[in-house]
Amino acid sequence: MARRALYDYLYPAAPQDLERDPESMYVFTSQRAAWLRQQGCPDHLSARGIEHLWAQFKRQGSYEEWQLIADIPFHDLRHDFAHRARQSGWSLEEIAVYAGHQTKDGVPAIATTVRYTLPSRKQLKERVQLLQG
Amino acid sequence: MTTRSTDSPPLQEFAAALGGCDPKTAAAYLTTVRDFVAWLASQPGGRPFHLGLVTETAVRGYMDFLVTVNRAPRTRSKALSALRRFCQWAVDEGHLRRNPARAMERPTVVAVAPTELSEKQRFVLKTMVEQHATSRFAAIFAASLLGRAAHQRDRDAATGSVHHQSTSRQHYPGRCQRRKDEDA
Numbered sequence: 001m002a003r004r005a006l007y008d009y010l011y012p013a014a015p016q017d018l019e020r021d022p023e024s025m026y027v028f029t030s031q032r033a034a035w036l037r038q039q040g041c042p043d044h045l046s047a048r049g050i051e052h053l054w055a056q057f058k059r060q061g062s063y064e065e066w067q068l069i070a071d072i073p074f075h076d077l078r079h080d081f082a083h084r085a086r087q088s089g090w091s092l093e094e095i096a097v098y099a100g101h102q103t104k105d106g107v108p109a110i111a112t113t114v115r116y117t118l119p120s121r122k123q124l125k126e127r128v129q130l131l132q133g
Numbered sequence: 134m135t136t137r138s139t140d141s142p143p144l145q146e147f148a149a150a151l152g153g154c155d156p157k158t159a160a161a162y163l164t165t166v167r168d169f170v171a172w173l174a175s176q177p178g179g180r181p182f183h184l185g186l187v188t189e190t191a192v193r194g195y196m197d198f199l200v201t202v203n204r205a206p207r208t209r210s211k212a213l214s215a216l217r218r219f220c221q222w223a224v225d226e227g228h229l230r231r232n233p234a235r236a237m238e239r240p241t242v243v244a245v246a247p248t249e250l251s252e253k254q255r256f257v258l259k260t261m262v263e264q265h266a267t268s269r270f271a272a273i274f275a276a277s278l279l280g281r282a283a284h285q286r287d288r289d290a291a292t293g294s295v296h297h298q299s300t301s302r303q304h305y306p307g308r309c310q311r312r313k314d315e316d317a
């Protein structure tokens with residue numbers, strides 16, 4: 001799914017559907033990419049831009065959908081990925097490397113990754129219930 | 134480093150000394166120190182600002198002030214980091230004999246609550262992406278599901294080749310590097 005979505009974005013069927021600025025070296029470009037380049041600034045989509053798109057996107061849901069997703073910040077998707085990877089058997093080191101958690105020396109920053117994969121209260125409750133005796 | 138015409142000379146010198154830092158870090162430090170100077174100005178004898186006013190009492194008073202205006206522990210912790218850096222600069226330059234912010238206890242920052250989406254939330258988000266999203270947003274969403282919100286790959290990602298490239302955060306040669314855990 002992810003690869004398909006990226007491919008469709010980078011190589012749309014019709015050239016006029018290309019939403020990316022082809023002059024840019026970045027994957028996700030700002031809508032003001034050309035202007036930013038003129039100013040000598042990086043022309044990638046900014047974190048604020050992503051948050052804006054995310055808020056716009058969430059508003060398109062029905063009331064029922066909105067109630068489920070209203071409180072989800074975009075960055076939670078990254079946390080969710082780390083949880084799913086952990087549940088799929090990835091080690092903390094693997095998640096750290098994949099998620100780009102590194103110290104300046106290039107060593108995996110496990111402490112950071114741990115913050116992404118802390119067990120929830122619900123998970124701990126389930127564990128406690130499994131205790132014998 | 135961007136300073137304002139209203140900044141006092143010590144602040145401008147401090148800003149110049151932060152030249153090697155990540156611009157965002159430097160800007161955050163300066164914002165805090167400006168706020169500290171503004172708070173100090175509202176105290177008896179707190180103006181005009183000079184480095185002699187930066188005492189342990191002043192730093193502690195400012196940190197207590199942040200509590201009274203309901204600043205979050207993480208915000209207060211960041212403010213203390215900025216003040217420590219400012220005071221350390223003043224010590225290094227010979228303006229202060231000791232760092233008054235050094236002994237200050239750092240506010241306890243509660244660990245980030247673990248965030249895992251429920252099955253229903255994932256279902257709703259994926260459905261909405263299929264129904265409403267542009268190809269651009271669908272690609273951003275897909276990348277984020279792979280934990281790539283902050284680290285995107287270049288266009289070869291879609292065709293299989295991997296050429297890692299960080300796009301949402303720049304790396305500066307003289308960056309004040311501690312650990313790159315700020316995106317947590």
